[in-house]
Amino acid sequence: MIPYGKQTIDEDDIAAVVAALKSDFLTCGPEIDAFEQEFAAMVGAKHAVVVCNATAALHLAMLVADVGVGDRVVTSPNTFLSSANCAAFVGAIPDFADIDSDSYNLCPVALEQHWQADTKAVVAVAYAGQSPDMPEIARVARAHGAVVIEDGCHGTGGGFFYEGEKYKIGGHPWADMTTFSFHPVKTMTTGEGGVLVTDNAEYAAKARLLRGHGMVREPEKLEGLGTHVGPLAERGPWMYEMQQLGYNYRITDLQCALGRSQLKKLPRFIERRQEIVAKYNEAFQALSWLQTPQVLLEASRSQISWHLYTVQIDFEALGKSRSEVMAELRSQGVGTQVLYIPVYLQPWYRKLYDYAVGKCPNAEIYYQKTLSLPLFPGMNESDVDAVIRSVKHLIK
Numbered sequence: 584m585i586p587y588g589k590q591t592i593d594e595d596d597i598a599a600v601v602a603a604l605k606s607d608f609l610t611c612g613p614e615i616d617a618f619e620q621e622f623a624a625m626v627g628a629k630h631a632v633v634v635c636n637a638t639a640a641l642h643l644a645m646l647v648a649d650v651g652v653g654d655r656v657v658t659s660p661n662t663f664l665s666s667a668n669c670a671a672f673v674g675a676i677p678d679f680a681d682i683d684s685d686s687y688n689l690c691p692v693a694l695e696q697h698w699q700a701d702t703k704a705v706v707a708v709a710y711a712g713q714s715p716d717m718p719e720i721a722r723v724a725r726a727h728g729a730v731v732i733e734d735g736c737h738g739t740g741g742g743f744f745y746e747g748e749k750y751k752i753g754g755h756p757w758a759d760m761t762t763f764s765f766h767p768v769k770t771m772t773t774g775e776g777g778v779l780v781t782d783n784a785e786y787a788a789k790a791r792l793l794r795g796h797g798m799v800r801e802p803e804k805l806e807g808l809g810t811h812v813g814p815l816a817e818r819g820p821w822m823y824e825m826q827q828l829g830y831n832y833r834i835t836d837l838q839c840a841l842g843r844s845q846l847k848k849l850p851r852f853i854e855r856r857q858e859i860v861a862k863y864n865e866a867f868q869a870l871s872w873l874q875t876p877q878v879l880l881e882a883s884r885s886q887i888s889w890h891l892y893t894v895q896i897d898f899e900a901l902g903k904s905r906s907e908v909m910a911e912l913r914s915q916g917v918g919t920q921v922l923y924i925p926v927y928l929q930p931w932y933r934k935l936y937d938y939a940v941g942k943c944p945n946a947e948i949y950y951q952k953t954l955s956l957p958l959f960p961g962m963n964e965s966d967v968d969a970v971i972r973s974v975k976h977l978i979k
């Protein structure tokens with residue numbers, strides 16, 4: 584069975600984890616700092632704060648941006664639950680603006696048209712690895728004083744062109760913070776894991792504090808903070824103070840050792856993903872009932888790290904339902920996935936926020952037609968050929 588996504592773990596990854604296991608630190612050790620520095624350098628951001636998963640990173644982004652009760656956060660409906668749930672975690676209203684029908688990403692025009700005065704942040708998702716129009720999204724959001732959070736979970740190591748210049752996801756001026764996920768189906772993995780990157784030193788310091796229970800140990804950081812455990816003069820070396828409510832969102836040294844090993848191979852992973860996407864595109868371009876992934880800007884194609892290979896299928900023209908297509912492909916050893924159900928159609932969202940069918944028409948049409956085919960660096964040529972053959976065979 585060829586799954587729709589899978590991690591690539593080599594002997595050197597295993598050796599890196601074993602070395603960490605044999606070291607003095609399983610957590611809170613040197614692998615954390617080293618991974619943060621190497622990851623920040625890779626995307627071109629000043630600071631990286633690694634955490635236990637990207638959902639935690641998105642939650643921290645909300646807290647750092649001071650989003651809370653009475654605020655609204657707008658994201659794309661075509662995303663994983665976390666991009667919207669993070670707003671609900673802090674008591675804000677998660678809301679959605681429609682996608683454009685070409686890139687399936689948050690549409691800046693829809694964002695502007697439906698702008699509401701209480702919107703405090705925008706979560707812009709790089710769906711499948713392709714960036715939305717970040718400069719335009721930032722222009723709309725910042726004109727209203729809102730914070731821009733980039734959910735780059737699909738786009739680790741990827742980027743885009745703007746006015747002839749090359750930019751990396753997480754390393755450009757149109758997002759205040761960017762999150763990435765290291766779940767096994769994503770571009771590189773730490774088992775579970777995530778990171779928040781930013782150029783803003785204050786944001787990074789606050790995220791780091793909240794990652795570790797909001798605990799402060801350094802005496803110099805406590806001066807001027809007001810209420811203390813006891814008189815500052817009586818402080819001893821044991822002292823720790825909780826001035827804010829934080830969480831345990833730490834990641835382990837074992838995971839960061841794996842992350843550092845994976846990071847070295849990221850360019851190769853991305854290159855292989857691009858090769859497979861190019862081969863699929865060529866093989867499927869003549870199929871009238873199937874639309875291959877489109878790119879917003881042709882120049883950016885070479886920069887996309889392609890987490891997913893998602894096609895749009897006209898199931899009526901094909902004469903088969905999506906369930907039938909998935910079952911048929913599965914019987915030939917080809918795993919597929921449907922990504923994503925528009926988040927606002929989830930029962931919890933409908934009940935709490937009164938969201939209903941018709942809210943984001945483009946996202947709903949997209950959802951009706953979507954199917955993600957297998958894409959991961961470990962696929963060999965015969966795997967790719969098997970997928971192509973099975974898809975072409977659907978019409979017979």
Ligand SMILES: *Cc1c(COP(=O)(O)O)cnc(C)c1O
Binds near residue numbers: 636662734736764766
């Ligand atoms: C995977 C994913 C997340 C959540 O990542 P975790 O590390 O699993 O918490 C958030 N947003 C998007 C777009 C994702 O694909």
